[in-house]
Amino acid sequence: MVKKKKNGAIISKILVPLALFLLGLVYIHNLTRDIFGGDVGDLVTAAAVFGVAHPSGYPTFTLLGVLLNQLPFNIPPVTKIGLLSVFASLASLLVYFIFMKKMTKNLTFSMLGMLTLSFSFLFWLYSEIPEVFIPNILFVFLVLYFSYRFFESKKEIYLFITVFLCGLSLTNHHTAVLVFPSVLIMVSRHLKFIFTKRIILFSLLSFIAGLLPYIYVPIAASTRPAINWDSATNIPALIKLFLRFDYGTFSSGNFQKASGIYELFVLSKVYFQHVITSISIPSFLIILLGVYQLFKLNRRLFLAFLCAFFLSGPIFITYAAFPLSNAFIYGISERFYILSSTILMLFFPFGMILIKNTLRRVFSKEILVNIVLLAFWLIPLFLFIRNFEKTDLSHISIGNKLAQDALKFLPRDAVLVVDGDTIVTNVWYIHYVLKVRGDIKVVQKGGYANTYFMDEEEKRYKKENNIKDDDPKLTQNVLKNIAEERDIFFTSPVALDGIVWVPQGLAARYTPKNEIPEEIEYIKKQKVLWKEMKPPKKRELAKAERNLITLFIPIYYASGLVKTGDFIIQNYGNTEEAIYFYKQALDIDPDYSQAYVHLAAVQFDQLGQCREAEINLDRALSINPLPQYFLIKYLNYKNCFKDEDKIKKYREFFRKKFNQDVEQKIKQSTEVLK
Template identity: 30%
Template sequence: MFKQLKIIFSTNWFWAIAVFLISFFVYILTLAPTVSIDDSGELISAAANFGVPHPSGYPLWTTLGHVFSYLPFGAVAWRINLMSAFFSALTVSMVYLLVAEILKNWFITSVISAFLLSSPPRIVVRGKLQRGSRGITKSAGIPAHAGMTNKYFLKSIAFSASLTFAFINLFWNSSVVAEVYSLNVFFVSLIIYLLLLWQEKKENKYLLWSVFLFGLSLTNHQMIALMAPGFLIFVFLVDKKILKNPDLILKSLCFFVLGLALYLYLPLASHFKPAIDWGHPHTWQNFWAHISRAQYSDFASGFNWLSKLRFSGAFVLTLVRELYFVPCVLAVLGIWLSFKKNYKIGWLLFFAFLGNNVLIIFLRNAPYGLTNDYLYEFYYLPSFLIMIIWLAIAAAFLWQKVVFRFLKNILILKILILIFILIWPAYLLVKNYGKNDQSDFWLVNDYTHAMLQNIETNAILVHYGWGSMANDTEIFSLVYALTVEKIRPDIYLLTDLDLWPEEKFTIDKEYLAMSQEERRKKILTFGLAMAKSENRPLYTDFSVISDLLPEKVVSRSLGNVYKIFPSLAEMRQYKIDYFQLPALRNLDDERLRNNLSASDLISRYYYRLATYYLEQNQKYLTNNYLQKAIVYDRDADSRYLKDFMIKRTEWQGK
């Protein structure tokens, strides 16, 4: 029995399952119970309704999310959040297998591990392998169990490396909310692993699987396309005659297209008019615009060296912040070793690393700023994975150097090393647990419900967010409440996102060419006309000031939204019965100050409260909430602050 257990414990699959269970358990403990910030609400809504989310559509993620939505426990949002935790935990397992595979091939053949596969153990005499009994051979001076010690230590490095990746801040953060990043990193790790197996076993089935999964992964997140140069270079380095094998090339193309075929989900889903139908990709023109992300102009002309350099500097700082300085330095040693041990794998890892930082920074046309820097951080996750692999390679190299020097104290050394390799992921677990524990995160949920509760029946709610960080969070949480939770289905949410199957507001080239101010005027004008023709109350999520429209409409804050009146006189006649404004949980959570999306959302909420108390003539509360709004407002040129100041001047002058 003990022998069988020893065999089980010695397998890589046992430890891969172990790190999966450990990380998955931690992720479940810290999983968000409902919608969170950024794209969470929209992605969950699209998955739950078999719909179409924002470009490029993410059909694989949406399909898998729909499957998870059928879990028989938890709220719909929690179930789909669980999908991120699941694939992140699978990624952690893949990191273990990747590191174990590389270390096995590179370090198990060293002198110290010459005993590894022998039974009874082998010994080394004058540089030659010989059979021998257990113990220490005087001529060699090396204990016969040293090879086994090396084997288990290499597994320990892989174990530590995988859990280190599991608990770095950014990866953990993406693992407890509904987002596409965890599935993307999973595919990166799986494809690299299959390519390594293809090189080792010389069986083309591994190459074909990797090609298929690469095509399939593009239907989740197109950023993985930037790894294609590294994958292709590796394939040509391993098999220089592959171009003379048309049969294999044709099969590879077929498998690649087969993976890409999941994009056909988009026109099919759009044809049935789901609750979320962003861009309506049931026509060829709309389909191409959607999968090519035309509305974002990712690769538009224009190149700013200063902006690129600032992004590059921010990436390095993020890398050091997540992994710390000394591990980053050791990873540089790992880069050198990867080329020295196997230059083919060295190039594969190197280009995989560059594809997820340098290529992203220099190919995408985005100006540097806090918002884009925040968004880019999650694109870098595959680069962190590669850094962990390099760090593990360096650790294995240093281990063998240390073993040869302190071989006589092998027992003490094993204990010390064991403590060292376990303490690092444990340290990250403790340090980052509080930052990423979203198990009691209800802010977005409460914020959304508070907005909806004060709106009259059959009303129109006009949303316009100025492109601020809170914009996505607010609109997408409203979408989730309306389409998944079915709260207030009588309300029509008027946006400029083109996400409803029967969109009433037309977004054309003329609109896209407008300034932010002009867009807000146009959508508000449309909302006024719609409310008038359909005899419906009109609300907005922004304060309406006098110079916004030629029509002298005015708004009044209800604490969470603004009600629109055709005249000041009618607004003054409107009686606001005193009510207790709903309390939002997590408002005082200090962690949220450092999150751009959350802090912007809280700032917007406080601006609305300041306006509400201004119109109630409660000066103290007005100033109190205004100060809070400014503290959380990270925008140096805040439109919301400007609107409030204009509103206050107008109100005090009336």
């Protein structure tokens, strides 16, 4: 017994602190110096400019980011604020160890679970970027831990802490609510104790106290910061921000959801593949044993943990229904796998206990049992070796480069209207935080986060033209007014009367139809521009750049090249030069399906190269089988091959696949080739 206590003291007081210290060094080494992609630019910029991030506002993250950004270290703001994820991950691992030690009374397996979690891919990757997902793990672990403490002790202080943390967790990320039913399962053991006026009152006050960080939002919004989502200076606007009205309160984002049994099956398949790959197959098998072991030991706790997993994992993923149409959407969905994969690790120590008990029945000597158990320590070692390079973001710069390239080639005093998560938020960071191209006015398409410039221009236009009522063409007229003084560029152009959008790098220039540049001059300038830009090529990306968020960045460049090719073919009819730009796009990203489709369209429509077009369309369909691609393939058979047998067979194929006649579908489609 004395020896066991001594070993326990060594693990708790020496090995665990030492492990966390070393993990901290590894995490800080791998911490990003790059703005990465996704929502990172928004969160970092909001913290750096004392602003308000996208709905639900994330005030706790922003407040802590504001403080970290004041650190007197010679490192980029994204790295300073990224320390929040490092500290949150280390705190999460410590809480995990304490929680599992309390539940299992086994320090060795609690530490093994902690190390396995620390090197699992998703947990480690998001520990290296300033995002809300690792702090979310910390809050969830704390909520579950103090719920358990109340469950076992019936001490009211643990109940009040739990309720306070529930409120506080919602100021970081709303998905924390997915573990609240598990909290109810645990605390409901003492229902009679809870349902007294005093306990209910103090619980309500504790929950409200947890929401207090939202006071930051109207204070920050009133200062008119560069990033000011929903301008939440009053209660209705604050509620709008908190409930995410811009996206839909109960929606995961502005996109067409996956639907149908097959698509939902694919979603579930992808989810489990990612989770199992992240934690490793051996870990997942141990977790399954742990599920069985906890079921035998305590049905209520088993139900609480299993409920937390299913609600935050399979059920949420099915409800969110992310359309897995490209790498970026995969990346967005992958972030939401972290919570459930981490909750799964709560079963890990119980699985190890079951394995140990089984080994004791097999081997008569304890030393043989311990020798076999030593092999399981290879799991975190394996994860470390496999994931170190993938999570070493210390040397990447692809996110910064994207934003710099969006700004670098614009003329002085231009207006850049940006659209699309990564390019918008990365440009914000480079422009507002790193102070790149201060002469340029950056406007977000839709204007959710910053409407100051366009508001002033609209006000000026109305005053100059004595307009009082809303004009349906107000925006178009305001842009025309601005264009008299500044060059205007859109990353995602919109159709405007009398205006042609002339591609220039990652954006397109607002140009009256009678001012289209000369063919030779334009093509020459674009070739020089793209040569100077040196776009990142997908095949040359480092391992750390091959995660699902930054893997999408080359597509921004490929898309710019395809738009350039389209402009050349539509305005100059120069098939040779258009094909040059399409092929440049494919050199950057060989998996960019649109480049194959646009190349094929020129081949069969302009050059009569039916077979070459068919090959490129097949490549596009193998990458992304979109319905419009099937239509274009049919047009190739009909207008280029002119082979009645091929036309008949493909028409029948289309009818079986989509339950619709292809000719009727084409008539319904007004923009088949877009």
